[in-house]
Amino acid sequence: MTDEVPRLLSHGHELSGARAAVATKHHKTATIARALGGPEGLHLQTAVVDTDTLGTFTGETPRPGTPRHTATVKARWACQDSGLDLGVGSEGSFFPHPEVGFITMQVEHVALTKASTGLTIIGTATGGAPWAVRRTIAAEDDLLEFRDLLASGAQRLIVRPATGFTDGPVISKGIASIERLRDAARTAFDHDEAGRAVVESDLRAHHCGPRHHLIHAAARDLALRLATRCPACASFGFGRDESRPGAPCAWCGTPTATLRHHIYSCPTCHRTDVQTIPGSDRADPGTCPECNP
Ligand SMILES: [Zn+2]
Numbered sequence: 402m403t404d405e406v407p408r409l410l411s412h413g414h415e416l417s418g419a420r421a422a423v424a425t426k427h428h429k430t431a432t433i434a435r436a437l438g439g440p441e442g443l444h445l446q447t448a449v450v451d452t453d454t455l456g457t458f459t460g461e462t463p464r465p466g467t468p469r470h471t472a473t474v475k476a477r478w479a480c481q482d483s484g485l486d487l488g489v490g491s492e493g494s495f496f497p498h499p500e501v502g503f504i505t506m507q508v509e510h511v512a513l514t515k516a517s518t519g520l521t522i523i524g525t526a527t528g529g530a531p532w533a534v535r536r537t538i539a540a541e542d543d544l545l546e547f548r549d550l551l552a553s554g555a556q557r558l559i560v561r562p563a564t565g566f567t568d569g570p571v572i573s574k575g576i577a578s579i580e581r582l583r584d585a586a587r588t589a590f591d592h593d594e595a596g597r598a599v600v601e602s603d604l605r606a607h608h609c610g611p612r613h614h615l616i617h618a619a620a621r622d623l624a625l626r627l628a629t630r631c632p633a634c635a636s637f638g639f640g641r642d643e644s645r646p647g648a649p650c651a652w653c654g655t656p657t658a659t660l661r662h663h664i665y666s667c668p669t670c671h672r673t674d675v676q677t678i679p680g681s682d683r684a685d686p687g688t689c690p691e692c693n694p
């Protein structure tokens with residue numbers, strides 16, 4: 402993937418040169434503008450919206466909707482705050498890889514919404530997040546394993562007691578030095594029954610450089626959708642919304658967890674195309690519930 406501006410909104414596109422507001426507390430506008438901006442792209446400005454009220458990565462405020470819904474709500478807020486008809490919102494989520502539990506997966510969504518019509522188009526990117534840290538530590542640990550990570554400046558850390566606390570001053574965020582990490586760990590140990598603490602990546606976008614690679618990829622996916630016309634109604638925004646498992650086992654034909662179909666749809670007329678993924682007709686028997694239960 403290159404960082405070049407794709408200029409996907411050229412050639413007299415309806416949105417070429419349109420102004421849009423990006424809802425962010427976390428400085429994502431520059432990352433999103435690299436994909437959606439440019440001379441003929443969207444002209445982006447930042448809308449000052451407290452997106453943390455929609456839920457936070459550290460759990461003080463539970464996230465009520467799906468990440469796609471949250472990205473859309475943020476885009477609507479950007480319209481309201483700015484008075485512009487176009488708004489952009491983004492939302493990320495992290496979860497363990499469904500088959501390889503120690504790998505953290507990252508999904509980013511970037512939504513563009515048009516307030517006057519309600520039309521919403523969402524770009525998505527999924528990938529591994531091998532950089533994401535999550536460790537349980539005890540008082541005797543020297544924490545030196547985190548020194549190089551903090552010295553690199555690539556990301557910051559959060560420390561909390563291992564159990565019981567989702568809020569309050571015993572949780573330290575945005576930790577950028579080993580000294581502050583030690584102080585924060587002492588506070589967390591003192592508030593944990595077993596004297597243990599959790600150290601993890603601060604996933605808020607302004608503290609987490611590695612997240613931006615996939616935020617940019619999701620914005621590129623959105624730009625690609627904006628440049629893609631629906632085969633039925635010719636509106637922009639046609640693209641892949643989801644992928645479904647069910648590829649047949651190469652040995653016995655039983656549907657497996659391996660992806661089988663991509664679902665493409667139009668946000669305007671809701672035409673849906675189901676496409677079989679090339680090479681998905683013989684899934685690894687290792688993923689088969691019959692051959693490898
Ligand atoms: Zn099988």
Ligand SMILES: [Zn+2]
Binds near residue numbers: 631633667670
């Ligand atoms: Zn259509």
